[in-house]
Amino acid sequence: MVGTSLGVPVLLMASSAAAQTNPDVDEPRQPVLAEQIEAEPENTIIVTGSYIRGQREDGAQPVDVFGQEELESRGIDSPLEFIKSLPSVGPVLGDSNQYGAGGSQGVGSINLRSLGRERTLVLFNNRRFATEPGDGAADTNLIPLFALDRIEVLKDGAASTYGSDAIAGVANFVTRRDFTGIELAGDYEFVDGSDDNYRVSALAGFDLGVANLMIGAGWQHRSELPTTARDFTQVPYADNPTGFSFLSNPALYAPVGVIPGVGVTTVGLGVDGSQLNACEELGGIAGGFPRAGAAPLPVCRYGYIPFVNLIEEEDRYQVYGQFTADFSDSVSFTAEALYSHTELNDLGYSPSYPPVQGPRGPGSTNAFTVPARNPGYAAFLEQTFAPGTPPRLFTPVLASIVLGRPFALGGNPLDPRGGGNGGAVNNAWRISAGFDFDLTQDLTLQVFGTYIRSTRTAFSFDIVSDRYQRALNGFGGENCTGTTPGANGCLYFNPFINSAPGNPALGLDNPAYVPGNENSQEVIDYIRQQNGAVQAEEQYVADAVFSGESEVFGRRLGYAFGGQFRKTDFASDPINRFTDPDAYPCAVDGDRSCLDDPEDNNFPVGAFTFLGQYPRARLSQDVYAVFAEAQIEAFDGFEVTGAVRYEDYGGEVGSTLNPKLSARWQVADFLALRGSIGDTFRGPLPSDLSERGISAVAGIDVLGGAFKATDQLGNPALAPETALTYSVGAMVEFGGFSASVDYWTYEFEGRFTDLPIQQIARFVAPGSTGTQFADCSSPFVSFVVFEGGVCEQGVTTGSDISRVQTRTVNGPDVTTRGLDFSLNYRTQFGRAAVNIGANATHTLEYEFGDFEFNGLLFSEGYDAAGFANYDRAPGTVSKWRASGYANVQFEPVGLTWSTTFIGGVDDNRCIGTEFCAATPEFGGTNFGRRVKSYIQHDVFATIDLAPFSGIEAELQAGVENLFDTEPAPARLEYSYDPFIGTAKGRTFKVGTKLRF
Numbered sequence: 001m002v003g004t005s006l007g008v009p010v011l012l013m014a015s016s017a018a019a020q021t022n023p024d025v026d027e028p029r030q031p032v033l034a035e036q037i038e039a040e041p042e043n044t045i046i047v048t049g050s051y052i053r054g055q056r057e058d059g060a061q062p063v064d065v066f067g068q069e070e071l072e073s074r075g076i077d078s079p080l081e082f083i084k085s086l087p088s089v090g091p092v093l094g095d096s097n098q099y100g101a102g103g104s105q106g107v108g109s110i111n112l113r114s115l116g117r118e119r120t121l122v123l124f125n126n127r128r129f130a131t132e133p134g135d136g137a138a139d140t141n142l143i144p145l146f147a148l149d150r151i152e153v154l155k156d157g158a159a160s161t162y163g164s165d166a167i168a169g170v171a172n173f174v175t176r177r178d179f180t181g182i183e184l185a186g187d188y189e190f191v192d193g194s195d196d197n198y199r200v201s202a203l204a205g206f207d208l209g210v211a212n213l214m215i216g217a218g219w220q221h222r223s224e225l226p227t228t229a230r231d232f233t234q235v236p237y238a239d240n241p242t243g244f245s246f247l248s249n250p251a252l253y254a255p256v257g258v259i260p261g262v263g264v265t266t267v268g269l270g271v272d273g274s275q276l277n278a279c280e281e282l283g284g285i286a287g288g289f290p291r292a293g294a295a296p297l298p299v300c301r302y303g304y305i306p307f308v309n310l311i312e313e314e315d316r317y318q319v320y321g322q323f324t325a326d327f328s329d330s331v332s333f334t335a336e337a338l339y340s341h342t343e344l345n346d347l348g349y350s351p352s353y354p355p356v357q358g359p360r361g362p363g364s365t366n367a368f369t370v371p372a373r374n375p376g377y378a379a380f381l382e383q384t385f386a387p388g389t390p391p392r393l394f395t396p397v398l399a400s401i402v403l404g405r406p407f408a409l410g411g412n413p414l415d416p417r418g419g420g421n422g423g424a425v426n427n428a429w430r431i432s433a434g435f436d437f438d439l440t441q442d443l444t445l446q447v448f449g450t451y452i453r454s455t456r457t458a459f460s461f462d463i464v465s466d467r468y469q470r471a472l473n474g475f476g477g478e479n480c481t482g483t484t485p486g487a488n489g490c491l492y493f494n495p496f497i498n499s500a501p502g503n504p505a506l507g508l509d510n511p512a513y514v515p516g517n518e519n520s521q522e523v524i525d526y527i528r529q530q531n532g533a534v535q536a537e538e539q540y541v542a543d544a545v546f547s548g549e550s551e552v553f554g555r556r557l558g559y560a561f562g563g564q565f566r567k568t569d570f571a572s573d574p575i576n577r578f579t580d581p582d583a584y585p586c587a588v589d590g591d592r593s594c595l596d597d598p599e600d601n602n603f604p605v606g607a608f609t610f611l612g613q614y615p616r617a618r619l620s621q622d623v624y625a626v627f628a629e630a631q632i633e634a635f636d637g638f639e640v641t642g643a644v645r646y647e648d649y650g651g652e653v654g655s656t657l658n659p660k661l662s663a664r665w666q667v668a669d670f671l672a673l674r675g676s677i678g679d680t681f682r683g684p685l686p687s688d689l690s691e692r693g694i695s696a697v698a699g700i701d702v703l704g705g706a707f708k709a710t711d712q713l714g715n716p717a718l719a720p721e722t723a724l725t726y727s728v729g730a731m732v733e734f735g736g737f738s739a740s741v742d743y744w745t746y747e748f749e750g751r752f753t754d755l756p757i758q759q760i761a762r763f764v765a766p767g768s769t770g771t772q773f774a775d776c777s778s779p780f781v782s783f784v785v786f787e788g789g790v791c792e793q794g795v796t797t798g799s800d801i802s803r804v805q806t807r808t809v810n811g812p813d814v815t816t817r818g819l820d821f822s823l824n825y826r827t828q829f830g831r832a833a834v835n836i837g838a839n840a841t842h843t844l845e846y847e848f849g850d851f852e853f854n855g856l857l858f859s860e861g862y863d864a865a866g867f868a869n870y871d872r873a874p875g876t877v878s879k880w881r882a883s884g885y886a887n888v889q890f891e892p893v894g895l896t897w898s899t900t901f902i903g904g905v906d907d908n909r910c911i912g913t914e915f916c917a918a919t920p921e922f923g924g925t926n927f928g929r930r931v932k933s934y935i936q937h938d939v940f941a942t943i944d945l946a947p948f949s950g951i952e953a954e955l956q957a958g959v960e961n962l963f964d965t966e967p968a969p970a971r972l973e974y975s976y977d978p979f980i981g982t983a984k985g986r987t988f989k990v991g992t993k994l995r996f
Contacts, residue, residue, distance in 0.1 A: 047126050048152040048172040050161065050641065051545050051560035052631050053444075058731055060641055060664040060674045062742050062820065064839075066151045068176075073887060073896045075940040075958040075989055077187060077199055078220065079140040079173070080108045085900060087841040087881040088155050088169075088820060090114025090874070091979040094141065095311065099973045105458070106314055106344045106424045107132050108141035112155060112168040113746065113816060114846070114874045119682065121158070121166035124173050125336065130428035130454040133537035134570050134617075134687045136165065139454070142340035142428045144318040146185060146201035146218045149176040155820065157725035157746070159680035160643040160660035163564070163625060167680045167723055168746070175322060175336070179205035179214050187956065187991025191984055193229025194311070197222045211325035218318045224348070225311035226417065227974065228505060230983050232966050233305055235975040237285045239927040241301075243973040246289045246704075247354035248302040250279050250497040250512075251404020254366070255381070257394035268391035269402070270384045271300050273497045273512035278383070281511050282409035282503045289403065291771050302408045305973060306505035307419035309348040310983040317341045330438035334448075335431075342426040349420030349460050351407035352528075353610030356697065356709050359469045359587050361594065361605055362787050362802025365402055367465070368495075370472050372396035373485060376494035376517050383498060383512045401495065406463055406527070410500025410510060414524060418504035422460030422532075429453045434543075443548035452539040459532025459575050462608040466588045467527045468493065476523045491523040529607075532575040533614035533694075540567040552632065561628040570686050572617040578607040581615050581695075612695020612709060619686030624648045637666035649683045653720060656681040674742075675728035682721045684752065688808045690714040695803075700761045701871055701909065702798060703770035709803035710757055719810050723748045729820075739823040746816050753811035756851065757804050758871045759859045760784065765798030772798050779856055811873075812849040812861065818842050833889040840882035840901075846874065867908040868931060868970065868977065876979040878903035878933075892944035897937070902980045904933040907971055916971065928971035934981040937962045940989075956991040960984070 049061045066082070076082045080094040094108040109117035122129045122138030129138045151173055158166035182204045189197040201218035227233040237244050250272035257267040271279060271286070279286045279300035288296030322336045358367025370377060377396065385391040411418020434448030470476055471493035474485025482488035498514040545562035574580035584607045586594035594605050606613045627645040634640050640663045648655040660678030667673055687693075693713040700708050729742030763780040765772055775781075776791035784791075787800045824837035846864040850857060864872070866879045880903035887896045910916040910929045940958030945951055967981025976983065 047174065048123070048170055049154045049156070049158060050631075050643075051547055051562070051627075051629055052558040052641070053547050058672065058733075058740075060639060060662040061676060062155045062674075062727065062729060062740075062744075064153045064155070064822075066153070068149055071145075071148075071151075072956070072993075073894055073940060073942060074885070074898055075896075075938065075956070075960065077145070077189075077989075078108075079143045079145060082151065083108070083110045083140060083171075085883055085898075086153065087839050087883055088112055088153070089881075091876050093117065095978050095982065099978075104132060104135075105312060105347055105422075106141065106342045106426055107137075107139045109137055110140055110171050112153075112171075113744075113818075114843070114877050115168040115746065115816070116874065119165070119167040121162050121170045122173070123162075123170060124338075124430070125175055125432070126172060127432055127448060127450050127543065128452065128539065128541055128566075129173070130340070130430055130452050131537065131539075132426075133454050133456050133535035134572065134685070136685050139342075139426060139428065140171075141316060141342055142318070142338075142426070143173050144175075144216065144218055144320045144338065144340070146183075146203055146318075147175045147214070147216050147320045147322070148173055150174050155742075156676060156727055156744070157660070157678050157680040157723065159682070160645045160658045160678055161627065161629065163566075163623070163645065163647060164656075164680070164682040164720075167682050167725075175320075176205075176214065177324065178207075178212050179203070180207045180212070181205055182996040183993065184996075185991070185993040187989055189960075190988040191223065191225060192986070194225040195223035208325075210327070211323065214320075214322045216318075216320050218316075220316045222311065222314040222316075224309050224313040224346070225983065226309050226348070226505075227305050230310060230985070232969070232976060233310065233974050233983070234303075235927070235969070237301060237303070239925050240969070240971055240975050242971055243305040243975070244285065244301045244303050245354055245405075245408075245706075246299040246301050247403055247405050247408075247706075248279075248284060248300045249352075249405055249408035249410060249495070249500075250274070250282075250284070250300045251408075251495070252297060252299055252402040253370075253380070253384070253399040253404070254402050255385075255391040255399045256397045257391065258397060259394050264397055266400075267394050268385060268389065269298070270391070271298050272380055272404075273383045273510075274298075274300075275383050275386060276511040278497050278510060278512040279409070282497075282500075282508050283506045284409050289771075290769055297403065299403055300409070304350040304408070305975075306503075307348065307351055307411065307417065309419075310974065312344050312347055314342065314344050332436045333433070334436070335433035337432075338428070338430040340426075340428045342424075344424045347422035347424065347460065348417070349422055351410075351412040351415075351418055351420050352405050353420075353462055353697075354405050354707055355463070355465070355609035356707060356802060357587060357605055357609060358465050361587055362709065362785060365799070366400045367609075368401045368469055368472060370399045370401065370495055371474070371485075372398055373474065374472060374494060375486075375492050376496035376498050376514075379498040379512075379514045379517065380496040404495070406468065406493075406495055409503050410497055411502075411504045412524075413500070413519060414521060416504065420461055422458070424456065424458040427453075427455045439546075440548075442550060443546065446543070446545045446547070448543045450539070450541040450543075452541070453536065455534070455536040457532070457534045457575070459530040460611070461528050462531045462611040463527055464529050464578055464607045465609045466607065467529075468609065471523055471527050476526050478522075478526055491520065491526070493523050493527060494519055529578045530575050531579050531608055531611040531613075533572050533579065534575055535570070535572045537571075538569045541565070555632055555634070558631040559629065562626070564623075564625040564627075566623040566625075568621045568623075568686065570617065570619045572614060574614045574616065579613050581606060581613040584613075606695060610697055610707065612697065612711075614694050615692045617687070617690060617692070619690060621686045622650060623683070639664045643678075647681065647683070649720075652716065653683050653689075653718075656683075656720060656722075670732055670734040672731045672733075673729070674731065675726070677724075677726040680723045680725055682723075682752070684718045684720065684808075688714050688718055688752065689716050691716060693807070698757050698804070700770075700798075700801070700804075701758055702761050702765055702767055702772075703801065704768065706770055706799065708761075708801055711803060711805045712754065713805070713807040715808045718752070718808060719750055721748060721750045721752050721810065736826045737824070740821070742820040744818060744820065746814075748814040750810035751812070751814050752808060753851075753873060754808055755783065755806040755853060756858055756872065757806050759851075760804055760806075761798070761801065765801060767798055770797065770799035774798055774800065809853050811853075812851040812859075814846075814848050816843065816846040816865075818844045831890055835887045835889075836885070838882060838884035840880065843877060843879050846877050848873070862908070864908075866903075866905055868905045869908055870972065871909060876905055876977055878905055878980065880933075892947050894942045896940045898940070899938075900934075900936045902934045904968065905931050905977075905980065907931065909971075928969045928975075931970045931977050931980055932968035934965065934967055936960075936965055936982070952995040954993045956989070956993070958989045960987045960989065962986065
């Protein structure tokens with residue numbers, strides 16, 4: 001069965017192309033006639049899952065093959081769209097901006113069995129593809145779809161064949177062979193609320209006698225889709241408080257004044273602009289922030305979602321060249337070169353981040369002060385406090401920013417929509433070349449070398465705390481000299497809401513705006529700097545594979561053996577000195593005293609108010625491997641394959657020996673059984689072993705979603721993770737009907753994971769708002785740094801947590817198991833060829849054991865299947881995922897109807913807790929407690945113009961999400977789960993393809 005293949009043309013293409021890829025196959029290089037397909041399904045040859053030549057798709061291992069024509073008939077225009085259509089794939093990156101992307105904006109991924117994108121090996125022409133630097137996961141967005149012949153997906157552990165990265169399975173992207181002529185293609189997608197998406201590509205192939213040269217290039221453009229273009233993202237705070245923050249602007253200030261006979265003292269407390277209702281007029285929520293044993297603090301909650309995007313503007317470019325030559329009857333040569341480039345030049349973020357520290361170190365409350373001489377101060381007093389109140393009666397000195405941030409409801413003045421900005425650029429170079437030698441009639445040798453270089457530059461902007469305080473005091477600006485505030489090139493930064501004309505994202509005017517009080521670009525550029533890193537990874541891979549066959553006891557024995565060497569070099573550099581913990585370790589420029597503070601665990605606190613830093617890294621790893629594989633038909637219809645691989649990582653990681661056994665039994669003409677069992681291994685990456693790590697931030701549930709700094713460290717004592725995988729299945733085929741069912745299981749031990757930040761916070765500060773007292777006697781306090789460096793029982797609250805430390809460890813045992821279903825029916829009605837089919841994956845179990853580390857129980861075991869898992873591994877796991885299709889080919893017209901189903905999940909944070917109740921002043925809500933299932937229908941049509949015009953051309957048109965189905969509500973920032981449904985809505989697509 002050919003995955004979700006859509007008719008005879010796809011089978012023809014896959015069969016003939018595969019034969020061209022495998023010169024040892026005895027099949028002649030000629031097209032297969034349509035009437036042969038049903039009689040000879042074994043003609044489909046695959047290259048994934050085994051080094052033994054001539055493997056069939058319906059062999060012992062579950063491999064699905066998707067041909068180029070099938071992808072085009074479904075309107076699939078990117079590797080990401082293809083990956084999302086696979087029921088066996090869990091949450092994948094590529095759609096959403098930041099929430100769920102984990103800092104990998106613009107990166108595509110594949111995540112078989114929801115085991116993690118780093119556990120699915122991606123191959124390009126049967127050899128390794130480029131990974132995102134430092135994390136071991138392939139970036140599928142870099143793959144040139146226009147050059148592909150087919151995609152083969154192995155849904156079974158394959159470490160015995162390919163090495164440790166293939167625990168969950170393998171996706172092999174195979175390019176065309178012997179292509180001649182010119183092919184031009186392009187399409188345009190209309191997306192409501194954006195400037196639409198489009199792509200163009202050109203491919204040329206030249207027959208050079210004994211050689212073939214193929215070159216091509218492609219460009220894909222994706223336009224920005226702001227959150228304000230979709231109503232379902234604009235949810236009131238009372239229903240979903242997730243996308244709101246009490247650290248806002250308008251901020252909460254505590255003015256300090258001089259009282260005769262008393263001296264300098266705090267004389268009030270108020271939200272900026274409250275006398276003019278600036279908070280509400282700008283779209284904020286006026287309310288109270290609860291405190292333990294005290295009256296609530298008045299705050300203006302601001303929703304940051306209108307300022308960010310659902311989909312970012314993105315451009316992808318690929319250039320690909322391929323050369324093949326037969327130097328003789330026994331020697332052939334293949335060389336291929338790929339350059340891919342992805343850029344996102346204007347990522348949308350919140351106007352500014354909430355501060356988690358100030359010039360005095362960790363802590364968000366009262367971190368900054370504004371002197372009374374600041375140009376915005378007088379208007380602040382008038383707009384915030386009524387005449388006759390203390391702040392208006394006494395001589396002002398300063399105001400402490402109790403809870404706030406530099407930009408919020410008034411937006412960032414440097415962006416038309418008021419958002420923060422960032423960028424990401426991904427590049428990959430991949431060169432692979434090698435020879436195939438026919439040593440004898442029955443033995444071949446393949447020798448290949450592959451070089452891969454991937455780079456990523458990614459950044460966003462954050463406020464430098466020391467510079468921010470200087471600018472509040474009137475000493476901002478790169479050219480500031482002297483000691484007079486606001487003079488000699490020194491600039492003030494006005495933090496008050498009277499500096500902002502309005503909320504540009506929502507188109508609202510600010511009643512507190514005072515013309516002339518705006519901040520200049522010069523002072524904003526001074527306090528606001530890039531935060532990010534430049535990372536690069538180089539891989540050198542050498543492969544030597546012998547493959548052959550012989551006769552043993554009258555039976556054909558196929559075999560393969562060989563070796564592989566992989567060298568990986570990883571480098572990471574901070575994008576500037578502010579992001580470098582060595583150059584700027586403490587909150588004040590030039591200060592290094594924080595490194596000597598034992599109460600802060602000697603961690604650099606860094607320059608920024610919110611984001612962390614990226615230490616320089618130079619890491620390398622060498623891996624040596626040898627492997628062997630053998631296949632024999634023990635008796636008629638019963639085929640057994642055994643494989644074993646030895647990999648040596650050196651050092652403390654050591655080596656591993658991984659065997660695998662698989663079998664296929666043709667019980668009857670219409671029925672075959674198959675099964676496999678194998679041991680898999682995954683060694684740690686160099687970054688996993690490094691003592692130094694990056695500083696980041698995370699929203700902490702028990703602190704009301706408040707963001708806190710995190711220190712993510714590696715672990716030199718990390719042991720390899722291992723897994724036992726096994727599966728058993730049955731395949732039925734008769735007439736035009738075929739079906740299969742496979743039961744699969746993965747049993748992990750020592751799975752790589754990070755210490756759970758959310759659980760650490762729960763143990764240290766059990767509660768839900770951040771105002772609860774911390775449990776200073778908890779043994780988990782050793783993973784936490786408090787504001788001021790001390791935890792005092794009955795005084796220190798959850799909000800006093802300033803940073804949480806985590807590290808990579810060998811986590812709990814994990815077992816997941818499930819069922820794969822596939823069926824396909826094809827028939828002929830006169831001139832019409834009809835193909836109907838469906839695929840589905842049912843996850844029966846995804847069980848995590850108790851998480852213990854250093855004698856501490858971090859979390860009890862749980863079953864993740866059917867749950868959202870927003871605060872725990874492995875993320876959203878729908879129990880059912882399915883896709884179905886119906887394709888009709890009535891030459892010259894083809895029509896395809898596709899349906900995708902993703903099962904609903906329960907928000908695990910709501911089970912047995914009150915998390916899903918909103919804050920008390922707004923009453924209770926169960927918004928997103930159950931994320932309902934998502935069903936999408938697509939229709940796509942093609943027409944071949946050759947019969948009408950004599951020109952070899954095809955027109956394409958389709959509608960994606962035909963019924964404009966919206967995703968179900970979820971208690972996330974976007975108010976929907978990007979892994980269950982899409983925010984694009986109904987889209988229309990037109991395209992064409994020309995061949996010369």
